[in-house]
Amino acid sequence: MAISRAKTCATVLAILSTTGMGLLAGCSSSGNYAAPEKVTTVDVREQGAAPPPPPPPANSVVVTGATRAADGLYAPPAPAFVPPVMPAVNPGRERYDGKEVSPVHLVQSEPVSTFSVDVDTGAYANTRRFLTQGMLPPADAVRTEEMINYFRYAYARPDSREAPFSVTTDVATTPWNPDTRLLRVGLRGYDLPRAARPPANLVFLLDVSGSMNSPDKLPLLKTALSGLAGELGPKDTVAIVVYAGAAGLVLPPTNDPRKIRAALDQLQAGGSTAGAAGLKLAYNIAEDNFIEGGVNRVLIGTDGDFNVGVSDRDDLIAMIEKKRDSGITLTTLGFGQGNYNEAMMEQIADHGNGNYSYIDTALEAKKVLGDEMSSTLFTIAKDAKIQVEFNPAVVSQYRLLGYENRALREEDFDNDKVDAGDIGAGHQVTAIYEIVPAGVKGWIGPRRYGKEAPKPNPAAREMAYIKLRYKLPGGSTSRLIERPLSAKLLANASAPSGDFAFATAVAAFGQTLRGDALMNGYSAGQIESLAGEQTDYWRQEFLKLVDMADSLKGG
Template sequence: MLISKLCNYFSILKTAVVILTSFLFVFTANAQYYLRGEIRDEKNNLLSNARIVLHSTGYVYSSGSRGSFGIMTAKLIDSVTVSLDGYQALSVKLETAKYHSLILKTLFTSANLQKNRLLSFTRNLKPSDRRNWTVGTETYNSLVENDFVQTEKYPETGFAINTDKASYSNVRRFLNMNTTVPPDAVRTEELLNYFNFTYIDPPRDSVFGFQSYVTECPWNKANQLLALHISARKLDPEKIPPSNLVFLIDVSGSMDMPNRLPLLKSAFTLLVNNLRDKDTISIVVYGSTIGIWLPPTSGTQKEKIRKSIEDLYPGGSTPGESGIRTAYSLAKSQFIKGGNNRVILATDGDFNVGQTSDDELEKLITLHQQSGIYLTCLGVGMGNYKDSKLEVLAKKGNGNFAYLDNEREAEKVLVKELTQTLYSVADNAFLNIDFNPNLVKNYRLIGFDNKWKALVDSVSELDGGEVGSGHSVIALFELDPAFAGGPGTNGNLANISIRYKLPNDTLQRYTTYRCPYTVTPFNMLPATYRFASSVAMFAGLLKDSKYARNYSFSDVIKLATESEDAHDAIQQEFITIIEKAKKIYGKERKKKKLL
């Protein structure tokens, strides 16, 4: 009996040991540890945005704004590789029980990094031989400034009308940092787009309204300036269609900085305040997690949406491709026929997992062009901001593109100009202008660099742009007149047409305008047009344009001050930005003279 009881006891004990051993094995296999530390340089300065690859998983992380990092791992001891432009890469084993201070050593060539970043045009360099410019790890599409075209040979030219404004706030960001602006970051048409010039109500039977002036060119008295003002119809607030919006938010490690994910959370919270009952919101995230963060939710549930936005946190790699695919799939599943179906991508553009090149992502977005789903891109950040990537995505996604450098800009884009940003009144809009060679010897389109084509190309094959409700913009042409026409000279300068489609419609439509050749003295132009001229002149100086050799920042300040709207805070801010540029570029010239 005793022996039998002992046998049962040992059997139970043996079973318990097996169960306990299995439990410990499972617990150990699934244990989560934490690698903690900071990254500094040899001078003990904290380094933010350093790239950290965790060897056990291959996931990519980034150090935060204060140089610190915290990474989850299943191992007690794991290894990482840390890299940052200008520093030697460091591979090291880390123990989870310790706080690590990692030191990155400066590369011998790092002293020359600033010189290597100087941007300039190479003499006789063909456009096809150009590559995207980089500034640090920021990337910009290379631009070839439009030159004069002989009217007799190429009387027609055209450009896509769009509502992109990203370049202006990005330029402002550089100048507020007291640094020069990369020339290819300056897109003149986007600087002009930024201002809401005096609105022209289109005729009842048209989406677009026109007004034009011909005057002397303020930077070249031998030439003339054509200012063409285009306004798109405003949607009736009561007839704005329901929206199916998918917020696609980058929550990777590189977004762990105040001007990135926290700024986006603030921006999207502002947008939520304007949601209506008939709107549907979803959130897709990509980073350490890829997937649906908030399932489709009615605009009535604002607190639920705000809470979901507030709970976002950064970490992990940047699998942008997977995020894009998930967002479009979700938008398609909730598609509203006749509604505003849109993915809003918010990121610094630094994709590093999956398809990452501009060409690969362009192909991915192009697949969804005919889906009726628009793409709005919101760029944030600095240092590794990928302007070139977001510009391509927005263009191929039949959408628009803005850069948020602060909360005021977020409010401007997503609250004050919400209908311009999110509600289209015309798709695939393309303006064609046919100049009269009897009046114009040569002409030059200002801005829209690399987007215009002469008659020898097929204008109809070029992509048009999305135009938002109530968008009002001025396009400028510098003209070399065929004769010395003075004030009051009459004639037909050019015939203008805009081809476009209405949202959710396949019918091609046209609006036309005959541009009269009536010359108005520059000082008698409405202030709006004189101010627009100052914006174009400012862009020319920042781009170091060969057409900006005859004037200075002081001249631009004078013109902008004389023509500003005293009640327009954005125009007043523009003058302070020019003044900053004058100081920054003045110092740069002094440095060059000393060298």
């Protein structure tokens, strides 16, 4: 079936003409491309990287960088064998965009806290990578909200897709500060039944540049996507684009897991990184196969080392936002170490209304691209924002643990033109505030020239008011969920237990790794005790990571 998109071939031909590489089979002089009988691509190695192979014996199957004559699957020329080398971690070469720990706010002057929801988990897996290799992560690499949201909690299941969230709130005493309390706000998205999932048009953009030539990069990426091939529904399609010295279409849209896996098996790493060129081609293919009412998403698998082409992050973000507004979202999957550009990966996923995950093991690959893929792909609500207004008669000071790069202005909450986070089927979002009850000494002392703080009001019925604003998929007008929080929650607070205790332990771990000065020396042993005994594999692993971090600190 011919797929008409002049700009797709124009993009590819322009790239190839500048590199001196051959044309993509299926591209015509008219600028259109068609899915040929044999899948087509380009040789993604740098020109001159290796001499051409000798002619094959007579009657043998010829393999080239454009086609495999036997079955039409992509197979680049085999480069000279290079034994895989695991690079040593060098945090100085890795790039992060950490924010300062969220400050304390006085309720009297700043009663409202507003932020965009975040369901990324990459910071947790990346932190695990550092710890398992015997290093503490850089503070800038740790985002507490991604640590907390890596785990699932026992929130109530919503009943209807029309009201796609349940909202859970609870208050507990703070384990590291007897004068403060913790407020947890938990959201759980509607679980979309498999039969009700919309069809998905997925385009994988895979980095096969030389920097991906190590066991924890391209081989792990191939394993991850090979597992995903078996999760496809009957109406889903996958296309594969690769980029290195140039960009090329490896596999046109298909639903056949065997073709997807065979194409992945042939990928080799080599060349420089032209990420922007590959991204343009991936978007064009996604547009060509756009499914109205379905999932249209580009998924990038890379070490984030965009070092050729449009490398300016602002330019990339502008392009990604434009495509996002047209209905094509973006997910990033980070791999590897040494030259990892996490700052790029996390930010472009946020601006693309997708998700950012870091994959450090085969188990994490299965978790992200198997167990959690439905919540990653199938959006049940978009532009979700949370706003909490504290009552100064009950709460005097507060701070939000994490979400520093998701903060919004108060006026952004009611503005439907302000983009915010998307939530997928079954997704959970957890936020934890540390608050100071009115009349209790807090972190900030009284001001000489400021207004006198309101007197505590024991008769006050509300400690805070929570609002959640979101749009249904395809909608342009937001909906609002509102809930007052009873002041009795604060008065009756006790030590956190169960899921709340575990979430608090994860938050404490994240904040201590960030060097939060308000943790009052809360120790690894106290974090482990707070988390309690766990039977879940991932939670048990968390306890081991806490112990590893303590050992590395000399605890």
